[in-house]
Amino acid sequence: MAMEATEIEKLIKEGIPDAVVQIEDLRGDGDHYAALVTSATFKGKTRVQQHQMVYAALQGRMGGELHALALTTAVPDNA
Secondary structure, rough: OOOOHHHHHHHHHHOOOOEEEEEEEEEOOEEEEEEEOOOOOOOOHHHHHHHHHHHOOOOOOOOOOEEEEEEEEEOOOOO
């Protein structure tokens, strides 16, 4: 079962309200995505903690509806 990029973005923004999210479907199959998530809430957190926040926002869909997500997180320059 594939997942739409818009649904991934919606879930991340619900879980991290200030997030700027860019999603790319890597294979065009709805199963393999790359995401760049930028949020001031990541400031002071390790990369692992930042990724955990994104995975938590996805509400357990990783490995199920969402097969693969190449995740990059960042803190905005003005944060």
